[in-house]
Amino acid sequence: MYGDGGWEGQQAQQGQQSPYGGQPQHYPEQPSQPQYGDWGDGGQSAYGQDQQYQQYGQQQGQHHEQPYGQSYDQQQYPADGQHQHQYPADGQQQPQQHQQYPADGQHPQQYGAEGERQDGGEWGTGGHPQAPYAVDPTDPYAAQAAAGYGAEQPDLYGTPDAYPPPEPPGRRGEPKPPQTDWDPGPDQGESAFFAGGGEEGTADGGRGRGDRRGRGGKDRKRRNGLACLVVVVVLGGAVGGVGYFGYQFYQNRFGEAPDYAGDGTDETVTVHVPKGAGGFEIGRLLKDAGVVKSVDAFVAAQQQNAGGKNIQAGAYLLKKRMSAQSAVAMMLDPKSQNNVMVTPGQRNIQVYKAIDAKLGLSSGTTRKVAEEKYESLGLPSWANDDSDIKDPLEGFLYPGTYPAAKGMKPEAVLREMVTQATAKYNAYDLDAKAEALNLDNPLELVTVASLVQAEGKTDDDFRKMAEVVYNRLKPTNTETNQLLQFDSTFNYLKNESNIHIGETEINSNKDPYNTYTNKGLPPGPIGNPGEDALKAALNPTSEGWIYFVATDGLSKTEFAKTYAEFEKLVDKFNANTDH
Incomplete structure (x- = not known):
């Protein structure tokens, strides 16, 4: 492959002997269509040969000692034009590592020392395989193509559409221009509108960009014009959007929030404010109901009002189209609360x-x-x-x-x-708590809490009152024989709140809610207990309380552990209530 007489145009220089006879090789003119597969039927273009040779040399792991003329991209070859790694002295091919072969299994360049082909065929002494076209001595590309390294590497640049075209290696000793893997040409995303150039071919014979641009010039111009229009529309929309949002930002940050004027219309609407709602959420509810014009206006008015933070959860009867200041004032008025x-x-x-x-x-x-x-x-x-x-x-x-x-x-x-x-x-997991307190179900626990709430006067009384209930419910209770004897249960069934109940009246009533005539708890709660009473029912004292009396008839409740102590408390009650 290397016997075409050197690297400058692939011809033997004057005054030097070519390894294959010392004369430049001429071939009959053939079509310039590149061929693949067989040795000598079209080779790899000179574009990229230096990479091929470097890779090949690196695979062999050897160094050349005698350069042939000038170095080409720092790759050196022996003076006799033969490749040292491929042609050993004995004519036998050495095993090659990582060597690729064509599909027919034959190595395209296997020669012995005498120029014989190793597969049994013979070449003439100093002969050269037939090239697919004539080599013009003045055309460096044609000579390099003729001297290509067989079909070992695919010809990526031999087709008419290959781009970019091969470039000449330059003069001997001159560095080759650096190559890049990105070309901002029309086929790589650069519009011809910005790339410049006409539709005519270039000086390289029409194989460059000009030739490609010339084939699709009208379509490219049309697409480029449309692209420019799209860019203008997009930029115009972007500018408009920036202007709009900029105005909104200015209004939100520095402008006054939209607001109605006055105390509103005659049309009323009810707004439900949930628990834990803050100013923003309240403002949103009012805006949705048509009371205020904007959330920001309400939030600002609430902050400016000294009592604005006192707006509580609940339902408010308000007017539509009110100023935010009027809405805040009306919500603070108890008359508006529903x-x-x-x-x-x-x-x-x-x-x-x-x-x-x-x-x-x-x-x-x-x-x-x-x-x-x-x-x-x-x-x-x-x-x-x-x-x-x-x-x-x-x-x-x-x-x-x-x-x-x-x-x-x-x-x-x-x-x-x-x-x-x-x-x-x-x-509170009343199921488990009821069982722990020897109650049948959670409903009985709520019932105990309702009794504690009804009979207790203060929070301090609640736990003692709960113990009284549980002690009287015990089967071992001999003081009251499991009778609660609470006036509150009798008042419930009568829908009264009387603290003076006659003994005859109370003992004659057999209603299930009458705890003077029925043992145990009433069928259900006698009111709605609060959380303090519920907690007391879950955690009673354990001091032995079994009696209690509101000695002042109002809010002071005293407790006793024995019947004798109880009688003293009754006397105190009678003294305070008899007038």
Whole structure:
């Protein structure tokens, strides 16, 4: 392969002997279509030969000692034009590492020392394989192609569409221009609009960019024009978007928030503010209801009002299209609040009346709804397990403040109360606690809490009162024989709050809620216990209390462990209440 007379145009220089006879090789003219596969039928283009030779030399792991003329890209070859690694002296081919071969299994360049081909064929002494086209001595590309290294490497640049075209190696001794793997030409993403150049071929015979640009010039111009239009539209939209958002940013940061003027219209609307809602959430609710124009305006007005942070959860009757300042002032006015408050120990019958009043309903409407729809309001599964229960919802309207404004349905108000009670009771795991306190079910535990709430006067009394209940329920109780004897249960069944009950009246009533005539707990709660009473029922004292008396008839409750101590407390009560 290396016998075409050197590297400058692949011809023997004047005054030097060619390894294959000393004369330049000429071949009959053949078509310039590149061939692949057979030795001598078209070779690799000179473009890239230096990489091929370097790789080949590195695979052999040997060094050449005698350079042939000038070095080409620092690759050296022996003076005789033969490749040292491929032609040993004995004519036998040495094993090669990492050598690639064509598909027919033959190595394209296997020669012995006498120029014979190792597969049995013969070449003439100093002969050369037939080239696919004539070599023009003045054409360095044709000579290099003719001297290509067989079909060992694919010709990546022989097709008409190959790009970029091979470049001449330059004069001997001159460094080859550095190569890059990125070309910002039209076929690599650079528009011809920016690349410049015409549609005519280049000086290299029409094989460069100009030739490619000339074949697709009109389409490229059309696409380039469209690309420019798209760029203009995109840039215009971007500028507009930046301007819009910039204006919005300025308005949000430095401009006044949109707001209505005045105290609003005659149209009213109810807004429900949930627990824990802050200024932003309240403002959003008011804006959605049409009360204020913007959330920011409400937040600013709330911060400017000294009592703005005192807005509580609940339902508010407000006007539409109010200024934010007027809305804040109206929400701080108790007259605008449409809430129902359930207090600890309050009975259901009182809660029903309050709901009717807030919703503008006729008396008894809410109570009837409770009796008919209690099963759909979210009670726990253990509620109402006694047929003698007077009100299925008693003990399940948890103390708190709930929205109740005109337009709302009674069941909606009741459901929120029941949901709150169920959540609280589940949090305390009443099933396990009831069993630990020798009660049959969680409902009895709620009932104990309602008794503690009704009989206790202060938080300090609650735990002692709970112990009294549990001690009287014990089978070993010989003081009262498991009778609770609480006036509060008798008052519940009578719907009264009388502290002076005649002995004859109370002992003659056999109602299940009368704990003077029935042992144990009443069928169900007698009111809605608060959290303090519930905690006391879960954690009573253990000091032996079994009696108690409100000695002042109002708020002072004293406790006793024996019947004798109890009688002294009764005398004190009578002295304080007889006038």
